[in-house]
Structures are given as structure tokens and as C-alpha cells.
Amino acid sequence: MSNGAAVAHDAHAHHPALAHHFESLDAQKEASVLGMWLFLVTEILFFGGALTAYMIYRTWYPDAFAVASSEIAILPGAINTAVLILSSLTMALAVHAAQTGERGKILVFIAITMVLGAAFLGIKAYEYHEKYVEGHIPGLGLPFRFEEEYYRPAQIFFSIYFVLTGLHALHMIIGLGIMTWMLVLTRKGVITPEYYAPIEISGLYWHFVDIVWIFLFPLLYLIGRHVHHVG
Amino acid sequence: MPTNTYLNAATTLKSWLLTRDHKRIALMYIAGITFFFGIGGFFAALIRLELVTPAGDLLTDETYNKVFTMHGVMMVFFVLIPLIPASLGNFLLPLMLGTKDVAFPKLNLLSFYVYLFGSLFTLYAIVAGGLDTGWTFYTPFSTVASTSAVVPAALGIFINGFSSILTGLNFMVTIHKMRAPGLTWFRLPLFVWALYATSLIQVLGTPVVAITIVLVAAERIFGFGLFNPAVGGDPVLFQHLFWFYSHPAVYIMILPAMGVVSEVIAGMARKQIFGYSFVAFSSLGIAIVGFLVWGHHMFVAGQSIYSALVFSVLTFIVAIPSAVKVFNWTATMYKGSISWQTPMIYVAGFIGLFAIGGLTGLFLAAMGLDIHVTDTYFIVAHFHYVMVGGAIMGYMAGIHYWWPKITGRMYNEFLGKVSAAIVFIGFNLTFFPQFIAGYAGMPRRYHAYADAYQVWNVLSSAGASILAVGFTMPLLYLAWSLKNGEIAGDNPWGAVGLEWNTTSPPPTENFHTQPIVTWDAYEYPTPVEGHVV
């Protein structure tokens, strides 16, 4: 590919996807990739703010956090971690297929990515329902059930749990929307080995959401297991 | 007038509302910002009217809470944050970079509509339901006590944040990727450096206030315990998260104004800016150090004394890059052939007022003194000197300086000078007495006060009415000049810089031929060969 890059400048000067204010598709793609990375910078700080709150309260209430965390079943969380990592692989394979111009494969890999994303959300919904049954929802006027000693700070833990996993799930839903759009673009034949920036930057977003979960899993599910074998 | 301009390229309403031209988007922002400035100014007028007498006789205490909240929310989020980047920045950035548009024109238009939607949403929320938390939304009042429309108002601000983020992101990519051939980083106008530093804060800071708003909303809507002391939460944590954005946000307001000042001084003194790279890097310095100082808003809020000490020391450091700028500007003017036209008068006002605002900031950075004046009118006076004396004066300077480029016409120079003088006098009369009242102990955010402060408040309210005249005049003579002003020509100031090397108003694609830059910024007094494109 690299030796063809220079040639591509002239051959595709009138590429339909080339916006009027860019010199070349290469320059346009570099701009989109940088733009997406800067967006991910904002995402890092966004989740980072909530993680700061988590960190402060965890240093304040280490025992309550450990006990409350042990109340969450590990298995669904672990399965979801695996599901997301697998979806990141299929996303990477979709970008690869876009680079090599295999349109059928792009469609298949994006579809698998979406199925995995939906599976993640399904398991998440099941977990939320479990929390509801167990009385671990710290609000909405629902009864909160927890051992007396940690009754108050456990509510902080579960509040942060729902905010972080809820925001993560929202990002997954947005991701599914983006992937649907990518399916449409690919089917319309817009995506070519010269112009696959949309797939590439959508992939960046998807991988980022995966990374958030990579941190949430140990921080929310696993912090008290070695002392409290409850779940 | 040139025949082919961005203004007459298409004239239908649709061609404006769906435009992707950064120049038209800039004009729509100017309209929006002016509208919200009017609303915020109206609430300011109510505040000043109430405070003419010591008794709380015009507004009830609850209404007064809502009025100063609305003034703050409107001015901070919908006027000062987008003030210069979204208007002048949008208009000038591609022109100064010698390119056709920003990197993502559609995103730019989206930013505008997000701004419009978010700010109108908040306006509706706080007019219909009221908001009495102050613009800072402090918990636990905002989450458990206040009965006003906290969530809708905060949601509008949250939405508006996307506009700010997307504009910053767009500008950063544009500056990195869209510079004209030959336009290296150290040939960039200082306004571009300032915009870059501003964008950096918008991208890094705004998401943190966004998550803070989400946490407040979650606590208020779902009853989650996040900052609520009833379940062991810490309201001071809210303040940490809030000020992590909202202190640097002050630099979102002032940095672009400093960029404008650098441009105007070089143009009006016809000199190479003194210490170009120091001024450029001081913008980045302010942006970065600005993230280290937020705790000075919380000296009496219950953070640890050790932490307050650290924030106090760090705050003094911000004075260094700010002072670098002021010294370099004065050094630039020294022995320059300064032409004292309207923009330059505004700039002179800026330097004086910003110096007062900045130096009183040092008072406040000193922890012991700050404890004395916390929540008094001294604080109110200090930040108005920076926000109005700094940011808005800078904006006024910029609007007057680039008006001939934006519209192709000149405003009435005499009225311009008069208005600049009126603004300067009215501003000082409004806010200087507040330093005195505040230092004497008058607390902020009350509708009634002790009789001893009345003289300062009457002076202040009198000043506010002068200030109102000063801000209304430009609205009128600038509007008048749109149809009737003298044709300005492409470069009425004889300034250098790429934006002056195209027609006024510029064509839709900005330049008739792609500029190639072979010179440094501010090559005064004699422009080198090849400047005219």
C-alpha cells in the first residue's frame, strides 16, 4: 500500500468522498483520525471524573467498598469482559477487511461486532435486574438492603456502580448506532481501500469503550474477593 | 466592494441556516452571543436596581437568588465561553491559516446548533422554572434542597458543553492539519496560538464538568448518593470536580482575548511583537498551569489546609505567564508609531483593567487574605475585571479591528472612540466601588445589605447605567455601518497577516489563490515582497 500512496493523490483527486477544503484523501483521513482521538481524549477525562469520585470514596470507605463489591456476581461480568474483547477483535478484523477492500468481510465482521455488543447489553440488563431483586439499587425510592455496618457507604458504591456501568452501556448503545451506520455506508459501496476512515474511526470508538470496561471489571467486581467470599 | 463575497454568494435563508462556511457560522454565533449578552445584561440591570437601596424592596430574596443565578449562567456559559473562539475564532482561524475552511465544516455547523439548542433549553428552563443555585450548582443545595429547575438547566449546560468541545476539537485539528504551505508553527499569528491553548482547555476540561453534571443529575433524579452527606458523601468532592473545569474555563474566556490584543497591538503599533515565542508559549503555559490551581476556589470549603496551601502556591505561578504577556505588549508599544483608533483604545482599556483584575487575583491566591474576602463583593469585582474588563473588552477590540474584514465596511470612528471611552469609564465606576464594599465586608448574593455600603452600591448602579450606554452604542453604529458605512478596502489598517491579504469581505473559499507563506508573523513596518496575494 505504502508505495501506492503517492500515486493515489492524483488518481483520486476527484474522489467523491474528498471534501473541497482538503488536498488529498490522505490529509482528510489524518484529520479525521486526529479528530476522533481528540474526542477520545474528552472521553478519557469524562470517565476519569467519575473514576476520581470512585477513588476518593474507595479510600474513604475501603471496607464498605470491598464488601459491596463482593455482592456482585463475578461470572456475568467476566463473560461480558470476554464478549467485549472478542468484539474488539472482530472490530479490528472489520477495519482490516476495509483496508484490503473485502466488502463482504467488512459486513460480516461489523455484524458480529454488533451481535456481541447486543449480547453485552443483554447480560448487563440481566445484572441490573439481579441488583433490583437483591435490593441493591440505591435510589429511585426502592428499598436498599445491606448489612447495617456498611449501609450508607454501600449506597455510594452502588451509586457509582450504576453511574459508571450505565454510562458505559450508553456508550455501547451509541456504538451500535454507529455500527449500523457503517453497515449502510459499506453496503452503499462508499468504503474502499482508499477511503475507509469512517470504519477506522468508528473502530477507535469501539475499542475505547472496550478499554473502559477493562478497567471497570476489576474496579467494580473484584476489589474485595480475597477477603469476602460472598458472591 | 468585491463582487464575489461570502455574504452575497447565496442569500436565501436556507443558505445561511445550512451553511458550512466558517465565516457565516461565525456571524450566526455573533448574533446568538449578542442575544444572550442582552438577556444576561437584563438580569444584571435587575441586580443593580435592587441594590440601589439597602432594603430588599424590589425583588424578594427568592427572586433575587434566581436573578443572579440567571445572570451568571447566561453570561458564563452562553456568552463568555463561546465569546471569542466561536465568533472571531471561527471567522479568522481559516483565514489566518490560509485555508478554505476548518477541518470539519459540518461539525462546525453542528456545534452552532448544539449551542443554540442547549442555551435556549437552559433559558427556557430557568425562565419557566427558575434556578436558584448560583451558576456553580453547589451540592448538597442543588441536589437535595433546591426546589428550582436544576436538572433541566444543567441539562442545557451539558448539551452546550458538546458545542464547546466540538469547536475546540475542530480548531485543534485545523491548526495541526490545515496550515498553508510554509506556515510553520512559529510563523502563526499569536491569535492562533491563543486559540490553540483555548481549545486545549475546552477539550480537556469540559468533559469533567459534563460528568459532574451527570453525577448531580443522577443524585437529583434517581436519588443516588454521590455527594450527599446523608449517606457519607462529600460535597467538597463536587467542588473539586466542578472547579477542575470551571477554573480553567476562566482561561477559555481570557486567552482568546489576549490573542486579540496581541494582534491589535502589533497591527496598531506597526511593530514586530516583542518576544513572539514568549507570548506564544505563555498561552500554552496559562492553559496548562490553569489546570493546577482550582482549589483556590475552595479555601474555606473544607478541603485540607495542606491542600489549600499547595493550591495557593500553584496559583501564584499563573501570574508569571500572564505577566509575560502584559510586559511583552507594553514592550511592543514602546517607541511604536501607535495609531489610536477604536480597537487600540479598547486594547488600552483591556491592559489596564486586566492588570487590576489579575493583580487582585494575587490577593485572592494568598490564602490568608482570601479567607477575609471570600464571598464578598471583592470577589465579584475581581472576576468582573477579568471577565468584562478582560474578555469582553478584548472581544470589543477584536470586533472593531476585524469589522472591515467581516463586513467590508467601516463604522463611524468617532462613535467608536466615544463608546470605548464610555465603556471604560462606566466599567470602572460599576466595579471599582465593589472592591471597596467587598473589602469592607459586604457579602455577595444578598438582596439586602447594611446601610454603610449604600454609597458604593449607588455608585456601582450609576456606573452600570453608563456601561449599558457604552455597550448599546456599538450595537447601533455597527448595525448602521452594515448598509451605510464607508467601503473599507481590503486592508484599512495596513496590517500584515494572511487575513488582510484577501478581499473584504472574503470570498466563500477565503482566498482567490492558495497563499504560500514565506515570511514570519508581524513583519512590520515594511511588508516583504510577495505579501499581496
Next chain:
Amino acid sequence: MSDNHNQHHIVPLSTYYTIFLALMVGTALTWWVATIDLGAMNNVIMLTIAVTKATLVVLFFMHVKYSSKLIWLAVGGSIFFLLILIVLTLNDYMARGWYTFG
């Protein structure tokens, strides 16, 4: 990797599969570590694994290993500013109660 060609770098499929396996192993390892008592080291090890996993995703799935310095700067910069938020906030909480007024 020169700036001109980095966008066209195609990562071999075998790399993606290797990284995938490493991520799965890391997940299993985290779970295993969580169940044995290592005192304070539990957190350190789990977070080290999480950071390693995230780094692998960033470098290979997100192609940062093959990207320009500017992208590296964006990633590094965001982590730096997040650390400012965390460190200066913790700086307060760690010192609560050290001294009091009066």
C-alpha cells in the same frame, strides 16, 4: 514509520489474534488474582494487568504503535491531565485532618 505512510499500515492478522489471546489470558489472570489474598498487592496486580490490557488495545487494535507522534501526544496528554485531576484531589483527601484551623 514515516508520517506519510502510517495511515496505510496494515497490521497482519496474526498480530490481532495474538493480542486477543493475551487479553483473554489477562482477564482470566485478573479473576484468579482477585480470589487469592495478597493484601495490598491485589489492587496493584489487578490494575497493572488492566493497564497492560488497555495498552495492548491502544497500541495494536487502535494502531497507535503505527501512528504519528501527535497521536501519542494526545493519548499521553489525556492521561497526564487525568492524573492532575486525581493527584491534586487525592492530595486534599489524604491530608484531611492533618491540621485544623484555630
